[in-house]
Amino acid sequence: MKMPTLRLDKLLTDTGRWSRKESRELIRAGRAAVNGETVRRPEQKADPERDAVAVDGAPLAWSAHSYLMLHKPCGVVTATEDRRDRTVLDLVPEALRRSGLAPVGRLDKDTSGLLLLTDDGAMAHALLSPRRHVDKVYLAGIGGRVGEEDCAAFRAGLVLADGTRCLPAELEDLGDGLCRVTIREGKYHQVRRMLAARGHAVRTLCRLSVGPLRLDESLAPGAVRPLRPEELGALRAAAER
Ligand code: URA
Numbered sequence: 001m002k003m004p005t006l007r008l009d010k011l012l013t014d015t016g017r018w019s020r021k022e023s024r025e026l027i028r029a030g031r032a033a034v035n036g037e038t039v040r041r042p043e044q045k046a047d048p049e050r051d052a053v054a055v056d057g058a059p060l061a062w063s064a065h066s067y068l069m070l071h072k073p074c075g076v077v078t079a080t081e082d083r084r085d086r087t088v089l090d091l092v093p094e095a096l097r098r099s100g101l102a103p104v105g106r107l108d109k110d111t112s113g114l115l116l117l118t119d120d121g122a123m124a125h126a127l128l129s130p131r132r133h134v135d136k137v138y139l140a141g142i143g144g145r146v147g148e149e150d151c152a153a154f155r156a157g158l159v160l161a162d163g164t165r166c167l168p169a170e171l172e173d174l175g176d177g178l179c180r181v182t183i184r185e186g187k188y189h190q191v192r193r194m195l196a197a198r199g200h201a202v203r204t205l206c207r208l209s210v211g212p213l214r215l216d217e218s219l220a221p222g223a224v225r226p227l228r229p230e231e232l233g234a235l236r237a238a239a240e241r
Pocket of ligand 1: 106107108109111188189190191192193205
C-alpha cells in the first residue's frame, strides 16, 4: 500500500501559486481534487509523486524542490537572517517560501543582480564547485577603461593583494566606464579585489548570469519568480556536467 506523504494545503503552497491560507480556503471551497475526488480537508495527505492532484480541474505542477530567481537590489544582505539588515529571504513573498530555502553563493550588500535561491542543497553545491566550471558573469562600473594588459593578467590567473591566486578569468572592456568580468569561483569580494589588483576601483557591480541562467531583464530589482522549466533544465545540465 502506498503511503500518503504531504498535507494537501502544504502541497498546494509548495507550488508557489497560493499562500497557506489561500490553499486552505480553496480546498475548503471544494476546488481541489485527489485522484478525481474532491477533497475538502486541508490536512488530508496526498503523495505528490503518485497521486493526481488538481485544482479547478487543472493538474498541479509540483516539484520536490523550489528554484527561485531573485533580482537582488543593492542594500540587502545575502543571508537567511540578519539582526540589522534586510536579507534576500525577506524579499521572497510568503507564497514562495519553503523551509530550507537559501541563496546559492553570495553577492555583497552593494552588489545587485542575479541570485538563485533554492532548497536543493545538492544542486547548490554543484553550482558552487569550481570543478564544475560554472561561469558567473558580472557587469562592473569602474568609471574608466581596462586595457589589454589587464585582460591578459585576468586570463593568466591573477594574484590578489593578499597572495590569493585566482583561476583564469575573462575581462572585457565595454566602454562607457563599464567592463564585463567572467569568473568561475566565488572568493570573498572576488571581482572587486581582482579589479583592485589591476588598479581599478569598482563603483557598481551587477551579476548578469550564472552558467546558463541569465538575469531576467523584466524582473525589477527586489522581485522574485520561480525558474521556468527550460531555465531549470539548463541549470540542471550545468550542475551535472
Ligand atoms: N565579486 C565581488 O566582489 N562581489 C560580489 O558581490 C560578487 C563577486
